[in-house]
Amino acid sequence: MPGHTADDRAPLAGRNALVTGAGQGIGAAVASALARAGARVTATDRTAEGIEALAARHAGPAGHGSEAAGAGSLEARVMDVTDTGAVTAAVEATERLHGPLDILVNVAGVLRPGPAAQLADEDWAATFAVNTTGVFHTCRAVAPGMARRGRGSIVTVGSNAAGVPRTGMAAYAASKAAAAMYTKCLGLELGRSGVRCNVVAPGSTDTAMQRALWTDEHAPRRVLDGDPATYRTGIPLGRIADPEDIAEAVTFLVSDRARHITLQELYVDGGATLR
Template sequence: MSEHIPDGRGEFAGRTALVTGAGQGIGAAVAEKLADLGARVAATDRSVAGAEELARQWEARQAKEDPADRSPGSLTAYALDVTDRQAVDACVERVEDELGPLDLLVNVAGVLHTAPVAELTDEDWAHTFAVNTTGVFQVSRAVTSRMAERRRGCVVTVGSNAAGIPRTGMAAYAASKAAATMFTKCLGLELARSGVRCNIVAPGSTDTAMQRALWTGDTAPDSVLSGDLGTYRTGIPLGRIADPEDIADAVAFLASDRARHITMQELYVDGGATLR
């Protein structure tokens, strides 16, 4: 008989999660989702003010819930610059001391610098890889070395559909996300025998501050949906831009016991935009 796989609001009860880039956008949605499902969540961000506000809002929302419906989880803010190895190691140690051994890691922190390759600066290229790729490496290494010793754990890296299809003006971003994607798969292979799973969620256009910064003019959302022949972009077949919660739901599934036999996989959540 297979063991019981829990569901509902307490699905992650008793588990500890670390989410990077949790101050806004997809990272905030992921942190809230895991806390709602019962996890003790370390919501980390380079700008800790955003993570602290997220924690305050989550606690206020919980206080308004009927006691029977309140999540058994928690959401605590921590400052973390994923490009700083010493800061990463110190943060992981602090989280485990204060919240408990980490069961889940979700790599969300990311930056976007857009420009044609001929105009892309060395500084923007280096910064993109420092956060989107080296940051994933440093946090994953610090967390999974502990997970492997305990022979349990799960990593989900939030990549991008740009990692699997060329985009004009986004070479640095796409390359950095492709590197983070393959890193996560290789990590999953190395850790499989220890029972640690590693997967990727690859969003497409999602309604975040990063996405809105790309829009120009009042018709920008419509052009995202319908595509742009001049930049070789298809539209979005489902006809909508994702909400951050759509990505958080996919992350929660891959982090859950419902996905206990899934590792080294890449789940596209882009409304069919890449036609994969």
């Protein structure tokens, strides 16, 4: 990427990154991975507790960086992706402090399960407000500056449910499908400027969101082996993903190793969708 130098130990050295939904799960893993790769990461979430704990872990004793392998850093900033004014203000403050953003990773997401024909209005609206409109807010705040500078990478963390129907997950699946297509359309429009936009689509991942769906001790086995009653295949690789598995894919896509990859949707689901 023009204007940057990097080595194998810190491939994102000198890059400024903003990650949403970084308070836990995949978002926390992504923020950590980018910092270890050398980026200056602003980890955001709608509440402070998770991101402040994440920043403290990276600062380490006396600020010596207990988790950082490269020259990166990680700081917390409260930001609600559903509030367009808050997003704009957070992006402007981050860029005043650290300089232009080179990387945006949209991870913030919510899941409100329920039968497709029985979803409450508020559950549908809340799901789209975070999973889809939140992506729109952050991309609109960040992408024009990237385009003017002629560089940048945006990754939206979607879901394999965006491409394969799931029972009880209509709002989530639809919102993730909309966010994925928005990200690809943005990438098409920004391609000539040098900005790349991609989607990472995880399957079942060991997060609080995933565990909230487990109703008994046999639930993880049903995820692995499949569940004919819900028309769901299992996971061919025979394991549920760790958040770090998703973070590694994101880190690759925002790096120069993926400099000729854009408009793509990378499924990181152990083969569960048979794609």
